[in-house]
Amino acid sequence: MSVIAMLSTAPVIEDSMAEEVAKAVAALDDYDVTYETNPMGTVIEADDVDTLLDAVGAAHKAVDGDRVSTFLKIDDKRTRDQSAAAKVEAVEAELGREATSER
Template structure:
């Protein structure tokens, strides 16, 4: 995988967004991407930026609402095939520990 992105799709609504966010995450299943959802968004990995744009558009369209806010940040490092997990491992190696707190 060569392109990594952070995608956040959220309806502008009162209360829980969980059901609508689940629709956005589910839309990614139709694309050749790896993804992992976290509390702030979903990290997506794909072979090319075009696939990320298509997946992000599908996720955006999957959410119901009068207003939907979508943020997409792409890292297209063209000189490396380093995956998102390898990027985290590099930071953890530099830290000498996991890149998270011990506060569960």
């Protein structure tokens, strides 16, 4: 996979957004992408930017609301393929440990 993105999309409401965020995440299943959701968003990997943007558009449209906010950050490394996991592994190699802490 060569295109990695961080997506956060949600309705602008005061109540829980979980139901609407779940709709956005579920919409990704219709596209040839892999993803992992975390507390701050969803990391998406795709073979190309067009596939990624189609998936992101579907996720945005899946959220109901009078106002929907979407944040997208794309890393399109065009010189070689690198997975999101490989990027984390590189940081962990520099740290000499996992990139997590215990609380």
